[in-house]
Amino acid sequence: MIVGDSKPLEEILSMIEGRDKVLVLGCRGCVTVCNVGGEKEVGILASALRISRKKAGLPPTVEEMTLERQCDPEYVEELADVAEKYDAIVSIACGVGPQFVAERFRDVAVFPGINTTFIGGALEHGVWAERCQSCGNCLVHNFGGLCPIARCSKSLMNGPCGGSASGNCEISPEVPCVWDQIVQKMSAMGRLQELEQVWPNKNWLTARDGGPRKRVREDLKQ
Amino acid sequence: MRLQYPTNVRVIQLPCSGRVDILHLLRSFEDGVDGVYVAGCMEGDCHFLTGNLKARRKVEYVQKVLESLGIEPGRIEMYNMSSAQGPRFAEVAREFTERIKELGPSPVGQAQAA
Ligand code: SF4
Ligand code: SF4
Numbered sequence: 001m002i003v004g005d006s007k008p009l010e011e012i013l014s015m016i017e018g019r020d021k022v023l024v025l026g027c028r029g030c031v032t033v034c035n036v037g038g039e040k041e042v043g044i045l046a047s048a049l050r051i052s053r054k055k056a057g058l059p060p061t062v063e064e065m066t067l068e069r070q071c072d073p074e075y076v077e078e079l080a081d082v083a084e085k086y087d088a089i090v091s092i093a094c095g096v097g098p099q100f101v102a103e104r105f106r107d108v109a110v111f112p113g114i115n116t117t118f119i120g121g122a123l124e125h126g127v128w129a130e131r132c133q134s135c136g137n138c139l140v141h142n143f144g145g146l147c148p149i150a151r152c153s154k155s156l157m158n159g160p161c162g163g164s165a166s167g168n169c170e171i172s173p174e175v176p177c178v179w180d181q182i183v184q185k186m187s188a189m190g191r192l193q194e195l196e197q198v199w200p201n202k203n204w205l206t207a208r209d210g211g212p213r214k215r216v217r218e219d220l221k222q
Numbered sequence: 223m224r225l226q227y228p229t230n231v232r233v234i235q236l237p238c239s240g241r242v243d244i245l246h247l248l249r250s251f252e253d254g255v256d257g258v259y260v261a262g263c264m265e266g267d268c269h270f271l272t273g274n275l276k277a278r279r280k281v282e283y284v285q286k287v288l289e290s291l292g293i294e295p296g297r298i299e300m301y302n303m304s305s306a307q308g309p310r311f312a313e314v315a316r317e318f319t320e321r322i323k324e325l326g327p328s329p330v331g332q333a334q335a336a
């Protein structure tokens with residue numbers, strides 16, 4: 001899933017300063033699962049914003065709405081009748097949400113209420129870790145199912161580097177060295193010799209380095 | 223046992239302090255209350271194992287929100303006491319009421335009344 005963090009309340013307050021009618025807009029997709037942008041978080045943020053407005057003696061018009069997804073125009077369309085009545089829409093979906101809403105409703109000021117951080121998964125309740133950098137050409141099967149692109153600090157294809165120590169990455173004792181894990185895993189599976197293959201430079205054109213990406217599926221397109 | 227505690231304290235009963243919700247805590251401030259405290263069982267004594275620990279973390283979360291909004295975080299607090307400690311319940315009620323009296327009325331309630 002796409003994982004995010006709430007922006008500091010102070011930052012959101014300064015974004016919407018001077019704007020009377022505010023809508024806090026959640027999304028039932030990834031951000032609901034990582035507890036940062038679902039219906040519940042919409043309620044919490046909206047309540048905090050109302051407290052702030054009441055304290056300042058301002059009209060506390062902060063309304064709440066949560067869409068099935070903000071990354072699909074058909075759901076964003078549900079805002080059609082109401083979007084224009086707000087002076088600010090704070091989207092707490094991933095970065096796609098505020099963009100889709102802003103593209104559809106050109107006269108409405110849209111603000112991101114969360115910082116989109118990475119593609120990852122939950123290690124336990126309340127703990128998430130990065131697992132993929134969407135490089136556009138998945139190779140994890142060569143590394144025991146562990147991604148060296150997303151999980152090695154240097155995205156090394158031929159690791160580990162000289163900084164790997166006691167299973168940790170040289171950037172911090174808190175960060176496991178994925179190359180140490182790859183070697184352990186491949187050894188345990190009796191496939192260590194596969195790591196003798198030297199990988200040529202990865203072609204990053206399939207990743208973000210090739211410019212913004214777009215997929216067209218002729219079989220699905222209408 | 224009949225114990226005296228300040229009449230301004232409104233008790234909301236929950237089956238476990240773990241059931242307290244960040245949203246409900248915030249809503250009470252939104253409605254203009256001057257302070258909220260959560261009375262949970264002693265740490266280590268939760269019937270549901272970690273309810274009171276979770277309650278404490280939720281209280282801490284709301285403290286941070288209040289701080290960000292320029293409201294004294296001391297307006298919300300977590301207390302632990304066992305159900306056998308009636309006098310302690312009354313003492314906490316007095317202690318917290320005193321604290322809130324010192325802080326004065328909530329700036330939210332004041333702005334609303336104005
Ligand atoms: S190899 Fe590429 S696509 Fe596969 S997990 Fe790593 S970053 Fe993601
Ligand atoms: S120590 Fe390991 S994870 Fe860190 S940069 Fe080197 S190989 Fe990558």
